[in-house]
Amino acid sequence: MTGHRYGTAVVCAALSALGLVVAQGTASASADRLPAPPETTVTTTTADATTDAATDVAAIADGAARSLAVSLSGTAWRARVRDAALASDEVDLAALARKAAPTAGERVAPVIVGADRALAKTKGLAPDTGSLLRLRLADDSMRQALRAGAEPLVAAAEGDDDAATVTAYDSAGRPHALDARRVPERPVYVVDVDADRAVAAGLSVLREELARRGLSSAVEPAASASAAGDGFWTSRITSIRLSDDHEPWAKGDAEIYSLVTGFGRDGTVRVDPVDMPYLDTDGRTYHPNQALVNWSFYKYDLADVVMMEEDGSTDYRSLAKAVADALLAVTDLGAYVPLVNAVLDAVPDDWWTDDPDYVDSWYTLARGTTGQVAGARGNGTMTLEPYWVPAF
Known part of the structure; x- marks a missing residue:
């Protein structure tokens, strides 16, 4: 991988806890049971009521990644996401979801839009900042398998340089622990913030x-x-x-x-x-x-x-x-x-x-x-x- 990122959160400011709950374990693959859009609640930053903003952002991105993974149970929508990821190094996730036909893609759009709003609030940005979530293929080596029809996993960009594993989700919402230092053979979409x-x-x-x-x-x-x-x-x-x-x-x-x-x-x-x-x-x-x-x-x-x-x-x-x-x-x-x-x-x-x-x-x-x-x-x-x- 050629990209560089110098770690996370020396100046991550204290912000309040999110009301986002990321479901774990096995989930239904049906598109009508996607996780609900995340909500944020801003509270006064005190020594005992402050939550690290890095945790909040990670929770938002992880929830969006799992929601997208579950939505990929629809064949037509999965193909649309695949084509977009292969055509561009980085895809505006909200714009992609909004253009989807009335399938799982359309139903995941409110989740992504809600996550964008939550991210802007958590990062102290204006409400009209626009979409912040982006989708990319984790590594170019995965392109061939993706074109051949391999079912992808979806993960949020890992914020911890020392993490041993990366959590990725399949279309049933099940988490998979992937080696953070070894590029997986199975295609993985990464949900990240548009820096x-x-x-x-x-x-x-x-x-x-x-x-x-x-x-x-x-x-x-x-x-x-x-x-x-x-x-x-x-x-x-x-x-x-x-x-x-x-x-x-x-x-x-x-x-x-x-x-x-x-x-x-x-x-x-x-x-x-x-x-x-x-x-x-x-x-x-x-x-x-x-x-x-x-x-x-x-x-x-x-x-x-x-x-x-x-x-x-x-x-x-x-x-x-x-x-x-x-x-x-x-x-x-x-x-x-x-x-x-x-x-x-x-x-x-x-x-x-x-x-x-x-x-x-x-x-x-x-x-x-x-x-x-x-x-x-x-x-x-x-x-x-x-x-x-x-x-x-």
Whole structure:
């Protein structure tokens, strides 16, 4: 498997328990007995009433996977799903279900739509975010067996890098424990969260919430030159590479974003989220020429970068609130203070799981930094150069 994903849930925010119950054991194969759509209940986040958002997202995805598996008892619908999975690397699951004929596919649509709504709520995203669930074939090696008519299993993307098994369901709803490190011979569909859409929507939420607290701008950091007169200096990434990692076959590509932090012109700490959608595979060097830091926003010619991964379970609104609460306590004493630790310390211990989605961090990058810089954790290496962005 070529996809890379750097673990799950360093900044998964605390959220409330879901009202989703995933049935176990043997279930009827009839389409009229699909599991009900999941519902979410948001409660106040207290120390004794907080549930890890990673658990919630995993439950939603698992319930959707089992519902889809049961729906595949219908021959025509199973063929439609097969054709879609073979024709594309990733399929919008809600759109596929809505287009189904009045068979099991049509009856599974409300389950998928309900799961999408539950995911958006759990991740702190707007209700109009759109469909988040995607379907893909776990591995290209399964294509031949799928074309030959082998009955597929359905699994949710595994969030735990250290998991020994992946739970997949057959068309009777029965769970099967598959080896997480060995690609199965039987075809397996994987239900996963659309990381591209989730990060795009999530970073908008981050900017909105951080701007409301006075720690950011409502626009992308490299998008505005109006406040910088004739233009502004940036630190541009000319190349970037993440380290190799061996992960379960059920995982997909990573979706990386960074939090750039420093002291704003007014002396208040600011945070600028930067999306890095191209950075999805480990062991590969990318040449994005992406502006990472907009120096016109900062008082000092120094900034820090914390690189994160969207792992499916990140609650962006809670993340923004936690980071804001921590950084607002940091004061400008007339000299630059590194902020990486403050960002990481903003996440309570009970928000961490076995597989943190913290990728790497870079301390005190300077406006004049040129050349290759390695991350403090040793997972990432960037090559930077100063770059002047002229005003239009």
